[in-house]
């Protein structure tokens with residue numbers, strides 16, 4: 202048993218943290234969010250230089266062969282800084298499908314380009330009404346002389362507006378299958394928008410779009426979604442850490458009735474409960490990341506669902522309390538706390554809310 | 566004990582319900598239904614429709630336009646307004662400034678302001694909180710110095726809801742900074758928002774909306790006749806008003822309507838055991854609040870006493886219910902439908918304010934601990 206990072210992981214954790222602290226402060230983020238495309242190409246190329254974009258790929262594709270545990274500290278730092286760049290969409294989801302289910306040729310064409318920061322990706326899977334049921338896919342794939350054609354509508358595709366390639370799920374004769382689509386291909390149209398937590402997403406209409414097949418189907422989608430779930434659990438830990446730090450600081454500095462409000466025992470206990478939620482969330486994120494690559498699917502699913510249940514609860518608890526204990530200030534756009542509130546609110550639901558994972562946990 | 570409404574009370578409710586159905590403009594109903602932003606005109610249009618009917622200020626004395634309804638009838642009326650999805654009546658004039666004037670104002674002040682409040686000619690806002698004085702309201706610093714027939718006001722208010730719409734602001738100001746006890750030396754002033762030296766700056770909340778403002782006072786001259794009650798007795802006025810403010814925060818009719826909407830909206834999710842349980846719990850909570858509210862009203866009717874620390878309980882429970890409602894609504898929405906989930910998620914964000922404003926729920930608990938329990 203060992204919860205420590207190894208030396209390489211520690212170095213990575215330190216350098217990512219240094220970068221976001223120095224170059225991704227709240228003002229910088231505000232500018233990025235307000236910019237036309239809602240992400241920063243400069244930041245993206247720094248990610249490439251730091252080796253973050255190839256982290257989970259094999260060394261032959263320009264990566265470092267990392268697993269979810271290696272990504273934990275990256276996601277945690279991103280959570281703390283509320284990074285809006287499409288890292289999860291590209292590295293956690295899109296490219297992972299290629300790494301797992303692409304042909305040798307596809308891997309060679311895509312993964313090094315992703316690692317170098319030249320290619321961004323997104324996973325176009327969810328459809329209207331499916332909620333968190335991964336098996337509800339209506340988009341259709343038909344075989345054509347030169348590959349496949351896809352017809353369908355995908356919703357809320359995070360990172361789609363800036364993606365170069367989309368991984369798309371669709372039904373072919375054999376069930377649910379996976380495909381690669383150029384975002385610029387004829388027949389792809391996007392309805393882009395900004396999410397509550399200030400990321401860019403889009404609804405994607407695919408009208409007879411040309412696609413290449415990947416291997417794998419529903420099982421891989423489940424596995425990849427679990428992997429991505431472990432990553433957002435780690436991201437949540439960072440965001441919770443920020444919310445707790447900021448609230449603790451506020452309790453020590455905000456004065457009412459002639460004393461810091463942290464002198465009120467009613468608030469001390471509330472703060473303590475937030476810290477307990479944060480610690481438990483951290484434990485569960487460790488569990489999720491260490492089991493995300495597990496060989497046994499049932500072991501993996503149980504750990505991921507258990508983690509997501511606790512994380513969703515902690516997101517809700519800490520986000521609500523951090524705003525409440527900041528009083529009126531917590532409600533304002535001006536404070537990072539209210540942005541952290543929004544990200545935590547979304548993470549609580551991303552890849553399944555607590556209800557969904559309780560059902561799954563009970564059924565395993 | 567009889568928890569049923571009398572035949573007369575039921576007849577009254579039906580009459581109110583029918584009148585609302587016939588008089589609530591369709592466009593306002595629609596905006597309320599979709600949580601759309603209500604403009605100043607929207608709010609005042611509905612205010613004036615009620616004023617013309619003679620129903621805009623049921624609780625006032627009859628001579629000033631009150632209806633003379635019983636406590637239960639007033640409750641039923643408010644519940645019907647909320648349940649039908651009527652635009653809110655902005656409380657700052659009707660339910661805050663007016664009760665203060667009725668209790669502490671001079672005849673001249675009543676004659677000057679009450680009819681205009683009643684008819685919706687003036688839009689009011691509340692200038693209590695300051696950057697350094699939220700929960701600890703009595704520590705407020707905005708100064709008013711007497712100079713001849715005027716007070717000269719300097720300082721800053723914050724979180725002032727609707728200041729960008731308002732014609733008038735009622736303010737707590739410090740007229741005597743030399744006194745040791747911070748509750749002393751505070752006065753209650755009525756200030757024309759058009760006075761030179763007032764600047765209003767918007768504060769954007771996390772849902773992206775503009776409800777609240779900062780209001781700056783830079784040598785603002787206020788005629789001395791706009792002082793309410795005696796100079797230095799503003800804290801008595803403030804405390805009297807806070808009871809009324811909190812009366813307003815239960816919003817049972819509105820929550821009942823939201824609950825009915827939620828049940829319809831979430832029909833597809835009722836197979837989800839966890840969600841269904843939370844929905845049922847919420848309905849039971851709301852029933853408990855409704856009966857508790859009625860029980861307190863009944864007690865008030867019999868004792869003839871103004872609302873005490875009881876309203877703190879209603880505020881805590883009412884706001885928690887409103888927040889849970891918006892949270893379940895967001896959870897019931899299709900996460901893949903941006904158009905559906907986004908406005909509901911923003912509303913969830915916005916409603917976090919309810920446990921902070923009008924005296925935070927922590928402060929309400931302090932009040933109950935102190936006033937009711939003697940701790």
Ligand SMILES: Cc1cc2nc3c(=O)[nH]c(=O)nc-3n(C[C@H](O)[C@H](O)[C@H](O)COP(=O)(O)OP(=O)(O)OC[C@H]3O[C@@H](n4cnc5c(N)ncnc54)[C@H](O)[C@@H]3O)c2cc1C
Nearest residue numbers: 525526528529691693694699700724726918922923925927
């Ligand atoms: C949307 C909105 C609209 C508003 N509209 C108006 C308006 O129109 N006019 C107006 O005058 N004001 C208005 N307010 C201000 C509101 O009344 C204050 O925000 C509120 O009184 C809390 O003050 P604060 O924000 O300074 O928080 P603080 O007083 O700094 O409180 C911070 C935290 O500490 C807690 N706390 C403080 N003291 C204690 C204690 N003794 N024991 C335990 N916990 C404590 C609080 O509960 C809170 O959780 C509005 C606020 C909001 C958010």
